[in-house]
Amino acid sequence: MAVLVADSLRRSFGGRVAVDGVGFSIGPGDTYGLLGPNGAGKTTTISMVCGLLRPDGGTVRVHDHEMRVTRCQAKAHLGLVPQEVALYEDLSGRENLELFGRLQGLGGRLLTQRVDEALELVGLVDRAADRVVEYSGGMKRRCNIGAALVHRPDLLILDEPTVGVDPQSRNAILAGIEELRGVGMAVLYTTHYMEEAQRLCERIGIMDQGVMVAEGTTAELVSLVGRHPVIRLSGDGPLDSFVKAALEVDGVVNASDHEGRADVVADVSAALLSHLLDLAERTGVRVGGVQVDAPDLEDVFLHLTGKALRD
């Protein structure tokens, strides 16, 4: 059974449509990414998923509890990590986690145990007694995530958790999310960083101007672009001979040479690359470098919307 089913969500603010007909589902242990530029409607969508915003249309079901009908039961299964560091800075990390645990109905020894677990999970056991204001930026981000994990939600919702985070902390956060997937937690992850979506998410929904323009696995989405990867081989020597030979290789769709560089259009594989390098040597080409230009989610977005992801 799916942990989350969002169906045909729609929401307007005044006359402006922020989200229109967005739907997706997430199973246990799955990580689903909502990818889109700022203002695409990602935060509005997860606000409806969390029960913070009432949809104008559509439904949200968390573990078969419809958000509009059995809101408390639905909310009890989810943990939200807001985009900002949503913690009381004058309280310690432990006190913050205890507070949000209590709001989830935890108490007594169970609360203490869950807080200890969450602190361990985000690596803040040693600094648990320190006030959040004394934490580094990365520690605050980790504590921000820990506060959403204290009640062991079935669905963790992260709204751009790496915005403004240094590369080291970002990597730690992403690695932590990968581990959560390993213990069966469903994750809904919004980002405008293509690399993060590709790294974390089994399925990705691409949003633009409030609409889900495409949805699927990374491979499925990339296939929408309708072009094969291009292997760009630069070097000295008879590139025209290399191109002629390459056109005879199985899997090569097209090949051409341009000013000291040969472009080979093909489905990339390690075997094919190895074969092409052998071919270059045999045709007398001294290879200076190889670059693979494979379509990615950026290309998908460009292909679908006519603009770059970060425009």
Add this chain to the structure above:
Amino acid sequence: MWVLSRACARTGEVPARTFPAVADMGPALVLGGNGVRRGLRNRTVILMGVVGPLVLGGVLALAFTGTGPKIDIVLVDLDDSSVSAGITRGLLEALGPDAQDGDSPVTLRTEPGVDSVEQARSALDAGDVSAAIVIPEGYGDSVTGEPEDLVVVGSADNTIGSAVAGGIARSVTARTDLQRSMVAGFVSAGLDPSGIEPGDLQQVVSTELTDFGFKFDAPLFLGPLSVFLFLGLGVNAKSLVRDRSIGILDRVRAAPISTRDVVLGAAITVMVTGIVAATLVVVLSTVVFGASWGRPLDVAVIMLAFVASVAGLLGLVVGLARTEAQADSWTNLMAFGFGVLAGSFFGGTTLPGLFGVIGNLTPNGAAMRALIEAGPGGEGLGGVWYLIVWMFAIGVVGVVVGGVMLNRRLR
């Protein structure tokens, strides 16, 4: 890199979650307790709830009551008639024996060496007295003839003393119009006018002194307490607005609770801190400054109702304010607007006319009036029940309306 412990792995254990029913106060109490803890930690509760009211109330107390400069008014009888003797005796008895032996903050007495306006002026210049009320020669005849005013000898150096003496003199003169007919009746009946009961004069003096805030000193502390409670309300309202802007409110609302719980939690914070502050202010002002508040139970109920009404206003501010600046503006408006209307800055002296009526409708005005009317010599809670109901109503309506407004804005 995070480390997953065995305890973090799924065990199939059902989390101990509770789902709030309509009457479940749990989440609101959790949020309210958190607000109190944060207030204690950043010391706003102590500064706004206790130190501020005590310092400001203490300054007012030192200025107006026995621990401050005393007001010493001398009565000079130049008329030496039976009428003036009756007025002198009436005024002296009006304040009781304390007013003649220096134990009262206001002393009203005769001085053997001061028998003329000039001597009164000399005593005033020498700083021996604060002001003098002179009954001019022929005043006794005025009861059957042309009206004559009492003369007040005052000084710009002692404006409070002059004002009190002037107030008493004006009231006595006004009352003399009534008494003139009574005295005339006594004289025409061949009776001694000095037998006039001092009751009317007692009322004159009591009214004057109460108007100046001398007889009942709880307002000196209630006023500052109310102002600082309003300002403390602003701190809580701003905190909620800030929570909304940085996502804490989203995180809180993502838990299985309602927006009502959020507003109620903030109101509980104000209630708890307000009750603690009021208790400390009442106790400390009584012990340190000798303030008289009235019967403890009456005071407790009135203060509870007052704090509830302030908490209700927090709900309204939270519902109205979209930004921290707006929350600031609303609370400053309440603190100082209500403060002026209810006389919080003037020892409980309300404004005249319609403004006075409006002032009595404000939470601090209603509390002030309830304390005065139920206070020493008053009717107790039975006589002010409608004010208590009014204050609680402000509290309930404020929280409900604020909750609805906030919910509409957020959803």
